[in-house]
Amino acid sequence: MSESFQPNQSLVSSANLENARLNLIREDQPRIRDAAAPEPATLNQWIEAEAENYVEIQNLSFQRGSRIIYDDLTMSFPKGKVTAVMGPSGTGKTTLLKLMGGQLQPTSGSIIVAGVDVARASRTELFDVRKRMGMLFQSGALFSDLSVYENVAFPLRAHTELPEDMIRDIVLMKLHSVGLRGARELMPSELSGGMARRVALARAIVLDPEMVMYDEPFTGQDPISMSVLLQLIRLLNDTLELTSIIVSHDVQETLDIADYLYIIADGRVIGQGEPKEVMNSDSALVQQFMLGLPDGPVPFHFPSQNYRDDILEGRH
Amino acid sequence: MRARNIELAVGIFMLIGVLAFVYLAMRVSGLAMDDGGSGYTLYARFENVGSLKSRSKVTIAGVVVGRVVNVHLDREDFVAVVEMEISAKVDNLTSDTSASIMTAGVLGEQYVALELGAEEDFLQAGDEIEDTLSALVLEELIGKFLFNAK
Amino acid sequence: MLRQIESIGARGLEVVESIGRSVVFLYQSLVRVPRPRTSLPLLIQQLYSVGVLSLVIIVVAGFFIGMVLALQGYSILVRFGAEQALGQMVALSIVMELGPVVSGLLFAGRAGSALAAEIGLMKATEQLASMEMIGVDPLHQVIAPRFWAGLISLPLLGMIFSAVGIFGGMLVGVDWLGVDSGSFWSNMQSAVDFHRDVLNGVIKSIAFAVVVTWIAVFQGYDCVPTSEGISRATTNTVVYGSLAILGLDFVLTALMFGDL
Structure with a gap:
């Protein structure tokens, strides 16, 4: 690459302005929400919440075959920010993005993207909404x-x-x-x-688009392209006033870039908040995930019978 | 440039396909452009047509001059009516021409053989050939032979 | 015992379900308002990869089959002193049977497997999903042009196969074995009927084209998006496609020539 990574000047300054504005908004908002988000008390509050969040997921359940992937999931993704969804592999993070894009139909619950419930949208409505979102696939x-x-x-x-x-x-x-x-x-x-x-x-x-979804953007990247990607995602988000949703299990990179974090496991949200708050969470499961500990609430061993009994059984 | 080459290749492919179709139609099945319309129709009645069917050959002296168009039953006399289309070039068949059903080789296809007579006037389109000889049916022949031998 | 019956039933349901899915799939791909400006370049691209790229194998195979038929046929016919009927034998067997069937089988192996693998790979690499997210229906963008290309290509390939085969038969029969050129052609022309033989052969080709291309694009689209799933889809395309051609050939032959 002969040219260095140099966005033009006007973009940067507008990005700074945008950041300042976002920071202001951030101050007004309640910082943390409990895992079970409280119902908005008044209509006004509800409208306000609606306007701030580009994507609202309410009581979402999703099954694949007999396997329950999501059970009564409620999440919201604020407009103009980078929100990350993290969790161990196999928790269906990509599935969440596909649900938002309307490529999969939830078993129950609603997914409201830009005011349209993609779970119940007609085919034409769905394609209209999709024009307003971009998605970066893993590969x-x-x-x-x-x-x-x-x-x-x-x-x-x-x-x-x-x-x-x-x-x-x-x-x-x-x-x-x-x-x-x-x-x-x-x-x-x-x-x-x-x-x-x-x-x-x-x-x-x-x-x-108004929203970009990133599916595992950091997987398998060398350090240089990793930092290029990080910078790009941040910059695009700020200059284009995008709403960014990142699905990832790379803790460090995601912490660097995200404004808000959700951690999901076993089909539900186990922790959420700004990166610092999540780091200091007292949930053992969240701690295990964030620090990458080999053993903890997620056991190292696949469920099995007693080790000693199993070994001795062969002797009979 | 690449797109143009592809278009060219596809065009050539389609052309070869159409040419193959024309080849099959003309050369292989002998479908001529002037087939039909340029001939005239004659009729002949036979006691028995054997396995004669439409598109069987009509020959004079072994040369193909037409084709059988249709074979059907006359419901009053219970004889077979054979409709033949004769090439327009052969327009001088005498009115006492005879038609017989022959077999090409021992097991070959059956065809209509015409033999010209000596009359002055010629057959016109739609005329009927009076003098006919039916197909030889092997079973009848054997029956006759047995009957005579007694 | 009961479990075995149960698994047979489940298997049967699965088959019926996938047939139903493939019908819906075809309907969704093909039924829509045509948009020539965007569809035509896609179709031409696919005609190239499905039709033109299969041309060589079809021509070579047709040529050899025609030559072998002439050689074999001659050695049998000459015993009855009927070598003049060689043209008729070669032409009838190629135009009615071998042309449509063998070109269909080769097409299933060459183009069908390639189609299934390509579409399967597009699915595995999320290209189909990303197309959907861009707001373009992959059924219209990817499946439909490939289906139409197969439908157009195979009948053309079948006719090319027949023509080349008869030419190869003539080379061996007339130029090598010394059958009289005039009787070779005249015998052929009097025996081969345009409507009964040539057109019915083309109709067979069209039917095979529908079935094989349908199987190929459906297997690709419906595959499990892993490398194992793609290889299975490719194998299934060739196996199901070939069996479908042979079975359908019997049915069509019975319908077309059964009363003769």
Whole structure:
């Protein structure tokens, strides 16, 4: 990469302003909520909460086959902030994003994204909402038969009737913002993992969405592309006034970037709050997860019978 | 550039496909463009047509001059009526032409063989050939042979 | 015992369910207002990868099958002194049976497996899911063009196979074994009927195209998105596709020529 990571000046200053504004809002809000969020007392409060949160998940339950993935989950994702959802693997974090995108239907409960209940939306409503959200998949999910340029142009071609020169301008702008303007002719197979993820990010924001969802953005990244990604997510969130939702199990990186944290395990929220508060949580499960301890409430051993009995059984 | 090559290749592919179809139609099944419409129709009645069916050959002196179009039963006389389409080029069949049903080889297909007579005037479209000889049916032949031998 | 019956029943239900799912899947992919501006380039792209790339194997296979038929047929026919009927034998067996069936089997192996693997891979790498999140229905963007491309390609490939096969048969019969060229062709032309043989062969090809392409795109789309799932989808496509062709061929032949 010949150019250093240098967003232009106006973007930075507007980002600072935006941060200041967000900080103000943050002061007004109640900082922590209990795991079982209290029902808003008055209508006014409810409307207020509605306006602050881009995504509201209420009493969500989801089953896959006979396995319960989520049981009565209630979460909210404030507008304009980076909210992270963490938890051990296998807790269905990606499933949560797919539920928000309306790709899966919950068993019960509601998911309100930008005022639309995606669990009950019609097909056209759903596709309209999806135009307002971008999603960065774990693998990048670039279309392997299209070049980098065409990948980023894809949503524009699908949803707009823009002339070719305008599409070119937008695509180059978005590619520039992730630092890959020079890689536009490459095919996805020629990109490194980190570059593919950045291209996917450019594609996710090409329609100027209001919300971007990141599915495990830090998995398998070298330290350089990790910090590039961290900086990009933060910067895009602040300059474009996005609502960002990150699903991850990489504790350190997520703590660095998130404004608000949810920790889920066994289908429910076990801890939430700002990073510092979650770090100091007295829940043993949260502590085990945050510190990465091998044994604790999540046992090291898969459920089994008594060790001694098991060994001796072979002797009979 | 790459897209153009693909379009070109697909175009050539479609063209080859269509050419193959034309080849099958013309060369293999012998479907001629002027088939139908350019011939005229004659009828003939037979006691027995054997296994003659539509698209069987009609020949004169072994040369194909037409095809059988239809075989059906006359419900009053209970004889078979064979409708034949004869090439327009062969328009000078004498009115006493005879038609017989022959077999190509021992086990071959059956066809109609025409033999010309000596009359002055010619058969017109829609005319009927009076003088006919039915197909040889093997079982009848054997029966006759046995009857005569007694 | 009871458990075995139960598992057979469950298996049966599974099969019926997946058939139903595949019908809904096809309906959702194909029924919509056509948008030529966006669909046509996609279709051409797929015609290339499904049709043009299968051309070589079809031509080579057709050529050899035609030659072998002529060689075998000659050695049998010459015993009855009926080598003039060689053209008829080669043409009828290729146009009515071998052309549609063998080209269908090769298509299932070459294009069908590639389709299933490609779509399965797109599913495994979340390309289909991301397309959905962008607000584009992958059934229309990915499945429909591939289905139509298969539907158009296989009948063309079948006819090319037949034409090349007959040409190969002629090369061996006429140029090598010395069957008279005139009687080779005239015998063929009097025996092969355009409607009964050629058109019915094409209809068979179209039916095979629908079934094989349908199986291929459905297996790819419905696969378990892991490398094991993709390889299973590919195998299933070839196995089910080939069996479907052979079974359907019997049914169609019985319907078309059964009364003769």
